[in-house]
Amino acid sequence: MAEKILMKGNEALAEGAVRAGCRFFAGYPITPQNEVPEYMSWRMPEVGGSFIQAESEVAAINMLYGASATGIRTMTSSSSPGISLKQEGISYCAGADLPIFFANVVRGGPGLGNIAAGQGDYFQSTRGGGHGDYYTIVMAPNCVEEMGNFPRRCYELAEKYRVPAMILADAILGQMMEPVEFDFELVDPKTLKAPDWALGIAAGRERRIVRSYDLREGKLELLNLERMERYRKIQEKETLHENRQTDDAKLVVAAYGTSSRIAAGAVKMARDKGMKVGLFRPITLWPFPAKALAAIAEHVKNFLVVEMSMGQFVEDVRLSVCGTARVDLYARPAGVPSADEVFTEIEKVYQGIR
């Protein structure tokens, strides 16, 4: 059995990436993710990788653009305003089919907002984020152990489909400490096959070009159509979710990340009072587990969405159930609800169910 380590979420995230074979990290200080670059500043040299404190988030993402073009596993992390700055570079990575990995330890927004937990970057994460037509694979952990174990899956999916992949966390997940058991063997980057598009030593082969443009008439659309087909496959095959007590439920609470941890407590309180309440938690936010949610909506006609934003995640829930169920919203934009508060909302909605 692997050893259990007590870790801070941000450290688990960094260590998880290192264990998954990350050998290049570039980042810029911003609260509440500072432990990630701090950890990487000593850990990267220890494993023979590179760490750079970049002059800006913009420079950091472009360092990643260059490093990942050489075919190695790379990472950057930031928090909301910093992720906004990186969006142009992420769009370029998507356009050049580079499998970068990054994490957003979300804080309150908009603007400078605050440094507490929030979920206001849901749209930005799941709808591309930068300019142009593209998607990023988004994984949403809800505990420190998942912070440590999700980077490996992000790398594997990113490389399989040649798309950027990210972890959407928040200040609570980044700052709290919990026991972590890594569920995968240490990845030795030397054992990974060098991709056939990677830049570097060109002896004995044709030159390679990494770019995100095609100015020839009609050609860009062909590139985008091919990428769209990859996105379709991701949506078909790579969704992850968790159902709790949904089989006999009259009301299902839908929540992701930190909200899902809090909602789980509230659902338990409801069950203890004999109310038939379940929990649906998407683990991948893009691709969104729409089919799984639609399957629940075949027998559950009432949903309560709990999110720490104004009503972003609720849109995906409504799209998934497609008018077949009632969807209520408990929105806490840059506020962290208590389990008691969520339970009060559950009671309100539950009492209205006939």
Add this chain to the structure above:
Amino acid sequence: MKLINKKPSSLVDKPMRYCPGCGHGIVHRLIAEIMDELDIRERTVGVAPVGCAVFADEYFNCDMIQGPHGRGPAIATGIKRSKPECIVFSYQGDGDLASIGMAETVHSAARSENITIIFINNAIYGMTGGQMAPTTLLGQISSTCPAGRSVAVNGYPIKVCEMLAQLQGARYLERTSVSTAPGVIKTKKAIKKAFQNQIDCVGFSMVEVLSTCPTNWGMTPVQGARFVDEKMTPIYPLGVYRSPEQ
């Protein structure tokens, strides 16, 4: 018969899209000749900018990457740190290097990244149609300073070599010009040194090449070359601003 000249094998055999009298083609050829002479073509990765030289990724016969406007030095940093055995160069214009990408320029020099930067200064934005650049001369007309660049509205042109020379990490800085044949020969020598420095792990090397944009200057190619010599060179004096031997 003795072969006395040929197209460098580091240049792809295809027509370039640059305008008549433009300096990009000359500098491309010089870089390609140097790659051949130093026998580094198969381990060189070039970074193409946004601007007219976006097409550089099609012209150089080595691995190439094209990235966001101004971020060449950051991209080159990522490549060089990941693959130190590669020779990495970033090719940039004045808007790219001295305006939107100034932070990346300054900080890659401060870190003394072991990369080579070729900076083409033609005092104007070419690709977008002749707007004012950070290097546009006072009084020079552009599509965004139609009455000529004025200090009151636009401030002063940026002298990049002079500015970077303040940084300890900037190991080699030289400004040359491709407006004359002797200038082309000197430019080749400077660019070759900038590549050799990287091979020798000297650190950050940049050559600023004063170049021509007759199309957007509204001149003939010959007038353009004269503009470099008569108007640009007095503001941007040629010479070595920092050298590793210092």
